Amino acid sequence: MAFIHETGSGPDHHAEEDENYFISMTDMMVGILFIFIIMLMVFALNFKQQTDVSVEQIERLEQARRQAEIVADKLDALKEEVRLELQQIDKSDQVRSALLQEIRTRLAAQGLDVEIDLANGVLRLTEDAVRFPTSSPILNDLASANVRKIALVLREVLPSFASCAVKEASCSRDPKATSVETVFIEGHTDVTGADEANWQLSTQRAVNTYRLMTEAQPLLRSLTNRAARQIVSVSGYSSTRPVIDEKNSVAYDTNRRIDLRFVMEVDDGKRLREVLELTNKMEGQLKNLRSAIDAADVQ
Known part of the structure; x- marks a missing residue:
């Protein structure tokens, strides 16, 4: 179990324990190429300004x-x-959507x-389900019964979406799936009460839900x-992520809740899209470099 007391920058936040190797290597490559292009452009522009073109030049x-x-x-x-x-x-998002819809x-x-x-890959247990x-942090009888129902459904559905169902066993699932x-x-x-106490309270609610789920369905x-x-873990967010950002009894009841957030092996593509946008800009710089070289060549 991972206990998280922050809103998104911690080392254990949403499957970010290990740095994404692909993205870090891509960033390094992009940085090197970008610097190299700048150097070539400076060379080409300086060369263009020269009128005495030697064989060496x-x-x-x-x-x-x-x-x-x-x-290029x-x-x-x-x-x-x-x-x-x-x-x-994109494929991962489709699989996660199918998983969430099946559970619902x-x-x-x-x-x-x-x-x-x-x-965002979230299954929200409303106040009618888990209050x-x-x-x-105590689950009443109705909430406990509902948590057991949820645990049973997870037991039925999750193994088909997990890399391995039993750690010690040989997994027959396609490792690339x-x-x-x-x-x-x-x-x-909710927002009432001391913030320090709410961090502990939110985490304890998650822990109690986890314990009941795994006791009901040890698998x-x-x-x-x-x-x-282990796939199943816990985190607490105090009042930092309200469903209803208001201060009234309805909002308080709604915000005292449990969410289940599903993170796939391939995570958010925002960073990769930023890298792709950068490569497009670099491509434009490269075209400018070629134009400068060609112009210098004909002088």
Whole structure:
């Protein structure tokens, strides 16, 4: 279980324990290429201003042209890697949406209504499903019964989306198939009470929900991701993520809740899209470099 007392920058926040190797390597490559392009442009522009073109200068110009072609090839390869990664992320989002909809359908068949946020991968256990008294982490009888229903549905659905169902066993699931990295049981409070107490309270609500789920369905603790780590974990957010950002009894009841957040092995593509945008800009700079070299060549 991972206890998280922050809103999104912690080392254990939403499957970000380990740095994304692909993105870090991509950033490094982009940085190197960007600096290299700038150097070539400076060279080409300086060269263009010269009127006395020697054999040595012509050779330098030709070398610059060849280097520009190499940069162009590397950019194309980098952009293709990013496109493939984004395709995988899109596929991951589709799989997660199917998972959430399947869970909601099965819970509805048991008379339990929940909300889903497909964009953020969240299954929201409304106050009608799991309610907490004010300033209390205790699940009442109705909430406990509903948590057991949720645990049963997770037991039925999650193994098909997990990398491995039993850590010690050989997994027959395709290792390349899209799978769940983490399911965070997230505890929340309303805005009343001391903030320091609410951090502890929100985490305790998540912990109590986790304990009841895994006691009712012990297999949930055997579900692991590709790193052979347990999928089901917990986090607490105090009152920092309200569903209704108001100060009234309805908002308080709604915000004292449990969310289940599903994080896939391939996570958010925002950073990759930023890298792709940067490569597009670099491509424009490369075209300017080629134009400058060509102009210098004809003088």
